[in-house]
Amino acid sequence: xxxxxxxxxxxxxxxxxxxxxxxxxxxxxxxxxxxxxxxxxxxxxxxxxxxxxxxxxxxxxxxxxxxxxxxxxxxxxxxxxxxxxxxxxxxxxxxxxxxxxxxxxxxxxxxxxxxxxxxxxxxxxxxxxxxxxxxxxxxxxxxxxxxxxxxxxxxxxxxxxxxxxxxxxxxxxxxxxxxxxxxxxxxxxxxxxxxxxxxxxxxxxxxxxxxxxxxxxxxxxxxxxxxxxxxxxxxxxxxxxxxxxxxxxxxxxxxxxxxxxxxxxxxxxxxxxxxxxxxxxxxxxxxxxxxxxxxxxxxxxxxxxxxxxxxxxxxxxxxxxxxxxxxxxxxxxxxxxxxxxxxxxxxxxxxxxxxxxxxxxxxxxxxxxxxxxxxxxxxxxxxxxxxxxxxxxxxxxxxxxxxxxxxxxxxxxxxxxxxxxxxxxxxxxxxxxxxxxxxxxxxxxxxxxxxxxxxxxxxxxxxxxxxxxxxxxxxxxxxxxxxxxxxxxxxxxxxxxxxxxxxxxxxxxxxxxxxxxxxxxxxxxxxxxx
Amino acid sequence: xxxxxxxxxxxxxxxxxxxxxxxxxxxxxxxxxxxxxxxxxxxxxxxxxxxxxxxxxxxxxxxxxxxxxxxxxxxxxxxxxxxxxxxxxxxxxxxxxxxxxxxxxxxxxxxxxxxxxxxxxxxxxxxxxxxxxxxxxxxxxxxxxxxxxxxxxxxxxxxxxxxxxxxxxxxxxxxxxxxxxxxxxxxxxxxxxxxxxxxxxxxxxxxxxxxxxxxxxxxxxxxxxxxxxxxxxxxxxxxxxxxxxxxxxxxxxxxxxxxxxxxxxxxxxxxxxxxxxxxxxxxxxxxxxxxxxxxxxxxxxxxxxxxxxxxxxxxxxxxxxxxxxxxxxxxxxxxxxxxxxxxxxxxxxxxxxxxxxxxxxxxxxxxxxxxxxxxxxxxxxxxxxxxxxxxxxxxxxxxxxxxxxxxxxxxx
Numbered sequence: 001x002x003x004x005x006x007x008x009x010x011x012x013x014x015x016x017x018x019x020x021x022x023x024x025x026x027x028x029x030x031x032x033x034x035x036x037x038x039x040x041x042x043x044x045x046x047x048x049x050x051x052x053x054x055x056x057x058x059x060x061x062x063x064x065x066x067x068x069x070x071x072x073x074x075x076x077x078x079x080x081x082x083x084x085x086x087x088x089x090x091x092x093x094x095x096x097x098x099x100x101x102x103x104x105x106x107x108x109x110x111x112x113x114x115x116x117x118x119x120x121x122x123x124x125x126x127x128x129x130x131x132x133x134x135x136x137x138x139x140x141x142x143x144x145x146x147x148x149x150x151x152x153x154x155x156x157x158x159x160x161x162x163x164x165x166x167x168x169x170x171x172x173x174x175x176x177x178x179x180x181x182x183x184x185x186x187x188x189x190x191x192x193x194x195x196x197x198x199x200x201x202x203x204x205x206x207x208x209x210x211x212x213x214x215x216x217x218x219x220x221x222x223x224x225x226x227x228x229x230x231x232x233x234x235x236x237x238x239x240x241x242x243x244x245x246x247x248x249x250x251x252x253x254x255x256x257x258x259x260x261x262x263x264x265x266x267x268x269x270x271x272x273x274x275x276x277x278x279x280x281x282x283x284x285x286x287x288x289x290x291x292x293x294x295x296x297x298x299x300x301x302x303x304x305x306x307x308x309x310x311x312x313x314x315x316x317x318x319x320x321x322x323x324x325x326x327x328x329x330x331x332x333x334x335x336x337x338x339x340x341x342x343x344x345x346x347x348x349x350x351x352x353x354x355x356x357x358x359x360x361x362x363x364x365x366x367x368x369x370x371x372x373x374x375x376x377x378x379x380x381x382x383x384x385x386x387x388x389x390x391x392x393x394x395x396x397x398x399x400x401x402x403x404x405x406x407x408x409x410x411x412x413x414x415x416x417x418x419x420x421x422x423x424x425x426x427x428x429x430x431x432x433x434x435x436x437x438x439x440x441x442x443x444x445x446x447x448x449x450x451x452x453x454x455x456x457x458x459x460x461x462x463x464x465x466x467x468x469x470x471x472x473x474x475x476x477x478x479x480x481x482x483x484x485x486x487x488x489x490x491x492x493x494x495x496x497x498x499x500x501x502x503x504x505x506x507x508x509x510x511x512x513x514x515x516x517x518x519x520x521x522x523x524x525x526x527x528x529x530x
Numbered sequence: 531x532x533x534x535x536x537x538x539x540x541x542x543x544x545x546x547x548x549x550x551x552x553x554x555x556x557x558x559x560x561x562x563x564x565x566x567x568x569x570x571x572x573x574x575x576x577x578x579x580x581x582x583x584x585x586x587x588x589x590x591x592x593x594x595x596x597x598x599x600x601x602x603x604x605x606x607x608x609x610x611x612x613x614x615x616x617x618x619x620x621x622x623x624x625x626x627x628x629x630x631x632x633x634x635x636x637x638x639x640x641x642x643x644x645x646x647x648x649x650x651x652x653x654x655x656x657x658x659x660x661x662x663x664x665x666x667x668x669x670x671x672x673x674x675x676x677x678x679x680x681x682x683x684x685x686x687x688x689x690x691x692x693x694x695x696x697x698x699x700x701x702x703x704x705x706x707x708x709x710x711x712x713x714x715x716x717x718x719x720x721x722x723x724x725x726x727x728x729x730x731x732x733x734x735x736x737x738x739x740x741x742x743x744x745x746x747x748x749x750x751x752x753x754x755x756x757x758x759x760x761x762x763x764x765x766x767x768x769x770x771x772x773x774x775x776x777x778x779x780x781x782x783x784x785x786x787x788x789x790x791x792x793x794x795x796x797x798x799x800x801x802x803x804x805x806x807x808x809x810x811x812x813x814x815x816x817x818x819x820x821x822x823x824x825x826x827x828x829x830x831x832x833x834x835x836x837x838x839x840x841x842x843x844x845x846x847x848x849x850x851x852x853x854x855x856x857x858x859x860x861x862x863x864x865x866x867x868x869x870x871x872x873x874x875x876x877x878x879x880x881x882x883x884x885x886x887x888x889x890x891x892x893x894x895x896x897x898x899x900x901x902x903x904x905x906x907x908x909x910x911x912x913x914x915x916x917x918x919x920x921x922x923x924x925x926x927x928x929x930x931x932x933x934x935x936x937x938x939x940x941x942x
Contacts, residue, residue, distance in 0.1 A: 333562075335562075335564065343564075344589050347567075348591035350563070350564040356563050446561070
């Protein structure tokens with residue numbers, strides 16, 4: 001829909017307009033202004049111009065974009081007062097003072113701005129404001145009449161929990177920030193807004209806790225946001241790919257979440273959240289490898305169960321990454337490792353299978369990925385058909401036809417199930433790719449190949465960082481006191497220190513925060529007891 | 531600074547070189563699919579007409595595949611055997627590729643059978659092969675058969691489809707529960723033969739009947755006329771089979787070499803009827819200590835056996851509550867064990883093979899004298915002159931319910 005424009009690179013902030021005549025001011029003439037405005041908008045069908053002019057009355061025009069405004073507000077707060085004023089006016093005063101009068105006294109509306117240029121007028125219009133042009137004035141009045149159709153707050157679909165809040169972000173940015181505000185009632189919750197995307201003018205909120213988030217991180221995120229030179233931001237992944245650290249890695253270095261509670265928890269631990277208008281998925285950065293194994297439900301369940309589940313996730317991660325590769329390696333290289341009865345039974349299953357184990361595994365894994373993709377695309381009504389096809393035709397029938405061995409079906413399906421255990425979709429998607437490379441390594445060099453590839457992955461991961469935070473922290477570099485919330489989840493009463501994300505000033509800040517927390521606690525108690 | 535940098539880079543180069551050599555040393559260069567290999571579960575070595583005859587037992591996966599897939603036919607044999615001959619072992623082995631459709635895979639082999647005439651000829655060539663071949667497992671159990679080794683491998687087992695594994699289980703159970711003699715694995719055999727005494731023992735495997743049950747229809751009856759069973763204990767001296775110990779003699783040897791796990795001993799309960807073994811004792815733990823001693827002109831072995839267990843069966847007119855009764859029974863047990871040991875010792879002296887490993891003990895205690903013995907090659911003479919002084923002290927730790935035999939209770 002667009003090409004990148006190097007010409008805009010000189011601008012520090014991308015919120016600036018896109019078209020060549022930058023910042024053209026309005027003229028005196030109402031007619032000229034309206035003509036110019038409509039001309040620039042290409043007389044689009046949804047632009048509504050309402051002129052109020054009669055013989056002895058000051059000419060006034062209302063401009064808004066249909067669908068973005070609330071008609072009731074316009075009727076009650078603009079049209080009604082305006083018509084009253086106009087009736088009273090009858091040319092008594094000058095045109096300038098009329099405008100002043102309107103703005104100061106008459107229009108009962110909360111958000112009220114002045115526009116002097118076409119460009120600012122456009123951005124106001126697209127925000128859902130209504131512009132009032134008054135003849136003889138170089139200033140248009142912009143009033144917030146926002147009111148478009150919005151989705152209500154629903155349960156998050158991608159990160160459902162059994163216990164825990166059931167609200168999720170919506171596409172509306174303001175809803176998102178309000179959900180966060182409702183969770184963190186602290187003046188330290190600071191929200192900065194950016195407009196990114198020369199054409200989409202997407203609002204992006206950078207949310208953080210003043211005093212907890214490391215300034216260094218904040219600075220880095222800000223500068224990366226400001227560095228984005230694009231004309232369209234339609235989803236948070238656009239931002240994620242623009243600001244993530246390494247481009248050439250399958251591992252995500254930025255978390256995303258649909259859950260306000262998860263984002264609030266991240267913010268409270270010093271992460272920076274990015275809410276993007278138009279998508280319910282917020283970003284959290286910096287994110288370490290192990291943060292992808294944490295589910296918000298870990299903190300809503302008893303710690304022992306949560307720890308167990310978290311360990312299961314870590315194990316599933318490795319199983320999902322290596323199981324098909326291990327199967328290939330063991331059945332084609334290291335048959336001596338398998339207990340004899342198992343080997344005999346595996347050999348019996350492979351009897352008559354026409355393909356080598358690698359081909360068998362690749363075919364089955366690809367089949368599963370195709371099924372999974374089909375399941376996502378499939379209309380809901382015929383969705384169950386996919387599972388029938390998958391389970392019966394590709395599983396049982398393929399085994400009975402002797403195309404694949406039964407053990408391979410078990411391996412592939414268990415791998416797939418393990419993949420779904422990981423709470424973060426991004427990292428389980430990364431696994432889907434890594435798995436194939438791993439299988440090829442296993443088919444070439446056996447267990448040795450798997451180990452080599454795992455070491456390669458380890459080295460690669462150790463080299464990654466997320467906004468300056470080492471990707472494998474707190475395991476590498478090892479910080480034992482932060483391990484309480486990595487592989488297991490210690491009881492809340494023991495999680496006294498916030499996991500360190502940035503290297504500097506952490507101890508000092510933690511000390512200050514804990515003192516503040518104490519004071520806060522005592523003041524709370526004081527407030528409740530009387 | 532520059533020097534340091536160079537040093538660092540050199541280190542990296544070394545690390546890189548080492549990791550690259552590791553690629554070559556990985557040992558898993560050989561990729562083979564499961565349906566290209568024939569999983570061998572047993573091997574037999576025969577010496578027939580001055581030629582090596584090697585029999586492989588290869589698992590037939592189709593018969594073990596349960597209900598899934600195309601296999602599971604009950605009348606296919608669970609394993610197949612191939613026999614090859616050659617003037618050398620390797621020749622016989624390489625000929626196997628001319629009959630077998632699959633590459634033989636030995637890592638899961640569970641037993642190796644030597645025929646008696648092959649064992650009498652000498653087993654060093656086989657040992658060498660096992661220690662050298664990369665895919666041969668030194669953990670296979672070794673057996674000697676008086677019949678041709680291939681007869682043993684052809685015999686079907688009823689409860690265990692994989693015959694090699696079945697025999698291994700049989701051996702393990704025997705060694706654990708009755709302890710007549712322990713099984714021996716290839717590497718133990720090599721170690722024992724290379725030790726100072728140059729002796730080892732190998733259990734005999736035999737068929738209880740004359741026929742070889744080698745078709746699947748034949749095993750479809752409850753009582754097979756011919757089964758695999760463990761027999762006597764073959765004694766090897768300097769890689770050649772030199773004689774046999776009966777099970778009773780082997781049992782004594784197991785006491786002497788401290789390899790008893792649990793065993794049952796039949797004893798006489800009444801003092802006046804010494805030869806009526808009407809009670810039995812289960813030995814649960816036992817420890818043997820052998821101390822060599824040089825006395826005047828010969829070695830004396832002080833054998834101390836301590837053990838304990840429970841009375842399993844008691845007949846006869848005995849009341850354990852009477853003072854001294856338990857003591858007397860213990861004496862009987864000790865006497866019984868002593869007689870096992872003495873029998874075993876006599877048999878060994880007759881064969882003149884130091885299967886007890888006394889040579890190692892002597893070497894440890896009297897290194898100088900051992901040097902002389904070794905130099906003059908007089909251990910055989912010394913061994914014949916050895917006197918053993920066994921001291922057995924086995925305690926009855928439990929005797930179950932009731933202090934009298936059930937027979938006595940009935941009488942009352």
